[in-house]
Amino acid sequence: MAKNKEHSSALEEKAGMELSKSVSGPSAEKLKERRKQTPSASHLIDGIIHGDKTALSRAITLIESTADKHQSMAKKVIEACLPHANNSIRIGITGVPGVGKSTFIEQFGKILVKQNHKVAVLAIDPSSSLSKGSILGDKTRMEELVRESNAFIRPSASGDSLGGVARKTREAIILCEAAGFDTIIIETVGVGQSETAVHSMTDFFLLLKLAGAGDELQGIKRGIIEMADAIVINKADGENIKAAKLAKTEFNRALHLYPAKESKWEPRTLLCSAMLNEGIEEVGALIDEYVTKTKTNGYFSMKRKQQNKFWLIQTIENSIKSKFFNNSKVKSELEKQLKAIDANMTTPFQAAEKILNIAAE
Ligand SMILES: Nc1nc2c(ncn2[C@@H]2O[C@H](COP(=O)(O)OP(=O)(O)OP(=O)(O)O)[C@@H](O)[C@H]2O)c(=O)[nH]1
Numbered sequence: 001m002a003k004n005k006e007h008s009s010a011l012e013e014k015a016g017m018e019l020s021k022s023v024s025g026p027s028a029e030k031l032k033e034r035r036k037q038t039p040s041a042s043h044l045i046d047g048i049i050h051g052d053k054t055a056l057s058r059a060i061t062l063i064e065s066t067a068d069k070h071q072s073m074a075k076k077v078i079e080a081c082l083p084h085a086n087n088s089i090r091i092g093i094t095g096v097p098g099v100g101k102s103t104f105i106e107q108f109g110k111i112l113v114k115q116n117h118k119v120a121v122l123a124i125d126p127s128s129s130l131s132k133g134s135i136l137g138d139k140t141r142m143e144e145l146v147r148e149s150n151a152f153i154r155p156s157a158s159g160d161s162l163g164g165v166a167r168k169t170r171e172a173i174i175l176c177e178a179a180g181f182d183t184i185i186i187e188t189v190g191v192g193q194s195e196t197a198v199h200s201m202t203d204f205f206l207l208l209k210l211a212g213a214g215d216e217l218q219g220i221k222r223g224i225i226e227m228a229d230a231i232v233i234n235k236a237d238g239e240n241i242k243a244a245k246l247a248k249t250e251f252n253r254a255l256h257l258y259p260a261k262e263s264k265w266e267p268r269t270l271l272c273s274a275m276l277n278e279g280i281e282e283v284g285a286l287i288d289e290y291v292t293k294t295k296t297n298g299y300f301s302m303k304r305k306q307q308n309k310f311w312l313i314q315t316i317e318n319s320i321k322s323k324f325f326n327n328s329k330v331k332s333e334l335e336k337q338l339k340a341i342d343a344n345m346t347t348p349f350q351a352a353e354k355i356l357n358i359a360a361e
């Protein structure tokens with residue numbers, strides 16, 4: 001009985017322990033203030049490595065920022081993440097607007113999450129700088145995937161050149177991998193040069209198509225079909241089924257006409273309905289098959305090395321270009337020479353030589 005008396009009720013307030021004070025106005029303000037501040041690089045690195053999606057998101061925002069202090073912090077974070085990266089399958093998905101990329105990724109992502117994968121979805125959208133929108137800005141079609149704790153969806157960086165967006169996406173891939181995401185999906189709209197950029201940063205390249213519409217109508221160039229490791233005809237449902245089956249046969253036949261790939265992989269055509277969630281698992285199995293084959297024959301790691309070399313050169317080119325055009329002497333000489341061209345006073349080659357000489361001074 002005496003024991004019971006010692007245990008005072010949890011509801012009893014002891015002197016000096018009033019809860020109200022500890023969550024009072026000033027402390028809450030402090031908390032809010034802390035949240036507003038950019039966390040330190042080490043804080044972000046620690047968070048990312050422990051799989052914290054908020055830290056990952058904040059670090060990607062740093063990558064996207066053009067402010068010098070953010071850029072130098074981003075560099076630190078990326079460097080620290082590099083040793084934890086590389087351990088994933090990177091899948092590029094392209095296709096004309098409306099083909100069903102987002103719907104497909106939502107279904108595919110949910111399947112992967114069910115299989116205990118951690119899925120990150122990033123986007124490359126060269127048009128976003130013009131429209132100020134983003135292909136993933138409209139998240140409604142991934143609303144289920146976005147709620148999964150093992151999924152991370154990030155709209156594309158906007159307001160930049162394709163080269164800039166591509167670099168940021170590549171860096172974001174590294175951070176996602178360091179955060180433990182083992183499947184990285186890059187969505188890009190198949191209308192510009194962005195497919196080439198996506199191809200240069202992914203292991204598997206998937207082209208989503210529609211049955212019935214010709215390639216010219218779908219804005220698909222021959223080069224893109226050549227890059228594809230699989231063609232998936234989406235919307236193979238309802239009245240579309242017959243046309244989709246026909247298209248599958250035609251594409252499979254056409255694919256044989258292309259020269260054999262260095263990967264020794266033979267691209268195939270599949271059918272699916274992202275809307276009805278049909279045929280998606282088969283696409284997943286095909287990707288698995290590709291990964292097994294190319295990891296066994298050494299192509300997988302060779303391709304990644306080639307991509308790294310490509311990005312090394314790209315980075316140097318971009319850096320030289322931006323330094324060159326930001327040089328104030330170059331800027332004023334360029335203006336002068338542009339006027340001279342307008343006035344037919346010089347040739348482009350003479351003008352270029354003058355500007356280059358000024359930069360080299
Ligand atoms: N019938 C049918 N409709 C589909 C299918 N997949 C997507 N859709 C519809 O097609 C429309 C476009 O789908 P999205 O997933 O937004 O296409 P997207 O390729 O991501 O489009 P952008 O991001 O604008 O390039 C939506 O109305 C979808 O509901 C499908 O398998 N069958």
Ligand SMILES: [Mg+2]
Binds near residue numbers: 101102103135136
């Ligand atoms: Mg989309």
